[in-house]
Amino acid sequence: MTLWASLVLVLIASLAFGVVYLAGGLVLRNTLKGYLMSAVEQNTNKINWGTAQEDTEANIYIAYGDGYLEIDRDFLDVINDVYAALYTSGGEMLYGEDPVARHTQDRGFTQTELWEITVDGIRYDMYDRRLPQELPDGQSLWIRGCVSEAGVRAQLRETARISLILMPVVIALCVLSGYLLTGRMLAPVRDMEKSAAAISRGDDLKARIPVSGSDEIGRLGTVFNGMLGRLEASFEAERQFTSDASHELRTPASVIMAQTEYTLEKDRSPGEYREALEVIQRQGRRMSALIGDMLDYSRLDRRPEDYPMTEVDLSAIAADCAEQMDMTADRGIGVSADVIPGVAVRGNQLLLERMITNLTGNAVRYGRDGGYVKVGVKRTEDGCPLLFVEDDGIGIGSEEQEKIFQRFYRSDASRSLPGTGLGLSMVKKIADMHGAGLSLDSEPGKGSTFFIKFPPV
Numbered sequence: 001m002t003l004w005a006s007l008v009l010v011l012i013a014s015l016a017f018g019v020v021y022l023a024g025g026l027v028l029r030n031t032l033k034g035y036l037m038s039a040v041e042q043n044t045n046k047i048n049w050g051t052a053q054e055d056t057e058a059n060i061y062i063a064y065g066d067g068y069l070e071i072d073r074d075f076l077d078v079i080n081d082v083y084a085a086l087y088t089s090g091g092e093m094l095y096g097e098d099p100v101a102r103h104t105q106d107r108g109f110t111q112t113e114l115w116e117i118t119v120d121g122i123r124y125d126m127y128d129r130r131l132p133q134e135l136p137d138g139q140s141l142w143i144r145g146c147v148s149e150a151g152v153r154a155q156l157r158e159t160a161r162i163s164l165i166l167m168p169v170v171i172a173l174c175v176l177s178g179y180l181l182t183g184r185m186l187a188p189v190r191d192m193e194k195s196a197a198a199i200s201r202g203d204d205l206k207a208r209i210p211v212s213g214s215d216e217i218g219r220l221g222t223v224f225n226g227m228l229g230r231l232e233a234s235f236e237a238e239r240q241f242t243s244d245a246s247h248e249l250r251t252p253a254s255v256i257m258a259q260t261e262y263t264l265e266k267d268r269s270p271g272e273y274r275e276a277l278e279v280i281q282r283q284g285r286r287m288s289a290l291i292g293d294m295l296d297y298s299r300l301d302r303r304p305e306d307y308p309m310t311e312v313d314l315s316a317i318a319a320d321c322a323e324q325m326d327m328t329a330d331r332g333i334g335v336s337a338d339v340i341p342g343v344a345v346r347g348n349q350l351l352l353e354r355m356i357t358n359l360t361g362n363a364v365r366y367g368r369d370g371g372y373v374k375v376g377v378k379r380t381e382d383g384c385p386l387l388f389v390e391d392d393g394i395g396i397g398s399e400e401q402e403k404i405f406q407r408f409y410r411s412d413a414s415r416s417l418p419g420t421g422l423g424l425s426m427v428k429k430i431a432d433m434h435g436a437g438l439s440l441d442s443e444p445g446k447g448s449t450f451f452i453k454f455p456p457v
């Protein structure tokens, strides 16, 4: 990783050097061309033609024909490596400097145009400018400017030399900063790796990845911790369930063991054997009911795909359940439906049937002899589907109303009756799976009503 980061940095540095080198060359050449043109242009008004020498201090006079060419003394013949020379249109140099004069004399002049010539491997930029004056012999005057690229080349060579000297330092800096940077960036990843390794060794499920900052790695850590939290909760739930289940099964198993040991101690009368077998049968039934409910309960933890949710007719499901429960209800209890038709919810039919059956079964079990159970469906004021199961049975004390939804919890009043303590925890789980809210209205001795409020479809 460090190697890669350093390599990339070195590449970027080399690229930057290359770009600076090329751009520097271009800029320098353009600057020189600018100097060339401005030097020539500045010289244009420094030439005159006259018949008399007027001010020999300020001017240089060159005899030409029957007069003089008057040239200002500040005619720039060499400045900043730019040369300028005065020519006749016939190619005769009258004044100034031109290092490539021998090679360009025959070329002729082109008004205000930049052109190039290469002499002895050195490229020169040239610029010609015609002056307004005419000479008496009909020839015109030209200023020819010239600048060599040798200077640019030398400067570029110098830049390259410095770059090459600096390159190893830059590379060393790149590698060092790459090493430090990646080390710093990867530190949280290394912490994550350590925590994940500790967790996968099974040392500590409570361990969390240290999260610092809210950058990408910080967010990854938070997501990871969220996942670990859920994993821990699910392991804990599993562990708790196994421990609760063994605890619940231990009681009937101990009763069976104690009963058989006691009965087998000596010969018994047929009546005593019968009594013992009845105790064993009761505890066997209880164990079987417990195992059945535990299986049903654990099945609810399957993947959501196993319980597809569709739009279902809650009114119809409730009415059907009420009808079936009415047929099996004992002790003179009547189960009736009180539903407004066509109330739909988004849910799973099997789960909803299970929920209504559990609630109605409880209402019958903890109901008054000859009492009633009502399975209802209506809409709340805010338009949400509401399922309720009402009875006039033993009721539930306020201190127990929270606890009855816990697994295996059974109230003191109901211990003498058959049951596993798993029915309501299943109801709660199914309500959760549907995003529904569960509430209870109950008074001991008067009866209970369980409400399930579904979200609107």
Ligand code: ADP
Pocket (backbone or CB within 6 Å): 362, 363, 364, 366, 367, 391, 393, 394, 395, 396, 404, 405, 409, 410, 411, 412, 413, 414, 418, 419, 420, 421, 422, 423, 424, 425, 448
């Ligand atoms: P189980 O009925 O198998 O004991 P549940 O989880 O269904 O288990 O119910 C837990 C406890 O809640 C019951 O033991 C009972 O004490 C109480 N309970 C549930 N429904 C009612 C009801 N309709 N009337 C009175 N008590 C109830």
